[in-house]
Amino acid sequence: MSATHSDAVAATGLRKSFGTELVLDGIDLAVPAGSIFALLGPNGAGKTTSVHILTTLMPADGGTVRIAGHDLADEPDAARRAIGVTGQFSAVDNLLTGEENLLLMADLLHLDRVEGRRRAAELLERFDLVDAAGRAPATYSGGMRRKLDLAMTLIGDPQVIFLDEPTTGLDPRTRRMMWDAIRGLAAGGVTIFLTTQYLEEADELADRIALLDQGRIVAEGTATELKRMIPGGHISVRFTDPRALDAAAGVFGRARRDDDALTLEIPADGGVGSLRAVLDGLDAVRVQPDELTVHSPDLDDVFLSLTGRAGAPEKEAVR
């Protein structure tokens, strides 16, 4: 992955240690303007550290970063003006109302008063927070706080937005709402750099994904490219009796058979052609499958095969 001038985020050789703990061991990142990029990694991989460095909240020990064409070392203020950050932990002030939080942020960004009020009203509308605008965020649900957080990030109209685990802890409906908001921003030309532990989230949203593990980028590409890096696709066929299993096993030499479960796992790319070939093969020996499932490799498989561990904590089970 080599950085070009049209990249909204370009980092090379980023290094960071805390004491003796090496957290980033020379990572390169390039995010084209207007695209969505996901930095994916398990707890403690260094995602938040990366976001802090890229957004000037923390200095790196080594490496270079350019944001919207501005080198962080030479032009930190210009870079900062292009950036919006929604941290992993809410930046919302509980003593102010939702609306006051937005207006405070507008003030901090030196927005004109009238413009600040206009933007705040527009964002409250957009995130369905109009009714809650006069209440303190302490009375909000987690999803509402997250939306207020994102609205606060957007009030300065940033070109490049960093979202550190934007949907962790949200229910499925609110998560989808957040995904739609993120897609809408990218469609409007904003560059999105998000971190996530959820493979599904990276798969849904990101144009490109980088897998961070133990301080290094272990894989980078589109979801499709990453899935293609590993085998694991198969069609699993279950039978009702051992004789049927025997007959079918004779047809598919490369299949893995499980005599207890009465199943055959036939390596396949998951496409329609491979499914037809399996059904034709079974027909030829007059065997009816009891159940048939197609397993396409997913990002979970990629993560597991590249790191030797499962990705998200709730997906510990190994298939």
Ligand SMILES: Nc1ncnc2c1ncn2[C@@H]1O[C@H](COP(=O)(O)OP(=O)(O)OP(=O)(O)O)[C@@H](O)[C@H]1O
């Ligand atoms: N300020 C700090 N001082 C010392 N160690 C730190 C500091 N910040 C992070 N670390 C360590 O750096 C490593 C990476 O932390 P980081 O917060 O970047 O991980 P993460 O990928 O964001 O994890 P999570 O998914 O849990 O948010 C961890 O081992 C953490 O303990």
Ligand SMILES: [Mg+2]
């Ligand atoms: Mg983090």
